[in-house]
Amino acid sequence: MASISMATVVLLLFCLTFALWFIALVTPGWAVFKSDSTENEYQMSIFYLRVCNDGGCEVYPYKLTVNIFFNAFMFETQVETFLAIVASGICCIVLMCNLKNPTSTKAIIVAFIFLFAEIMECIVAIKLIAPSILFAGLSNMSFKTPHSAILAAVGILTGVSGWVMNFVQYNSMRNQVTQSPTYDQTILLNNEPTRGNDAISVNGSKSDQV
Structure with missing residues (x-):
């Protein structure tokens, strides 16, 4: 009964991580700045830049920018984010199957796949949060709370917690096998x-x- 309960908690943590990362993917809050001179507010998403003022908001996809290096940087970031979300989604599906038929094999598979997802999301967070901190020091820009980055960071923490509990569950199942009466x-x-x-x-x- 304790093993099933732990498996449920692990699944909930991984699903929460997936939800947080997905919301961070589709919201323009990785970096939010407001220009003191033009009164424009710049909201940075993974796929586009939204510029808002008193007249409303306009969306500028990154592929339309003239800076080829910035376009390559954002395309790389998009791929890394997509891989992290897909990998975390696969882990959720495997863990759902593990609820019905718990095996140590599924637990170790999830551990390796989600470790890859965590690394990808950490790279994205560092790449996007670091420039935000740098731009926040500019005199003509005021820095606002990057809600998408915060959601991604919380997702990283819940993912680490789920990964650790999944590893504990793996060790528990391995011990049950070696201590089973049918063990040779x-x-x-x-x-x-x-x-x-x-x-x-x-x-x-x-x-x-x-």
Whole structure:
């Protein structure tokens, strides 16, 4: 019962991580700046830049920018984010299957796949949050709370928690296998010390006496 309960908690943590990362993917809040000179507010998404002022908001996809290096940087970031979300989604599906038929194999598969997802999302967070901190120091720009980056960071923390609990569950299942009565081990007669080879194995056959 304890193993099923732990598996449920692990699944919930991984699903929460997937939801947080997906919301961060589709919202323009990785970096939010407001220009003191033009009164424009710049909201940075993974796929586009939204510029808002009193007249409303306009969206500028990154592929339309003239800076080829920036376009390559954002395309790389988009691929990394997509891989992280897909990998975390696969982990959720595997864990759902693991609820019905828990196995240590599924747990270790999830551990490796989600470790890859965590690395990808951490790279994205560092690449996008670091420039935000740099731009925040500019005199003509005021820095606002990057809500998408915060959601992604919280998702990273919940993912780490789920990964650790998944590893604990893996060790628990491995211990249950080695301690199972069907595990291949020697059972002594009447709890007495073994005399020579006088023992009975778990399959019920008696070994020859010396």
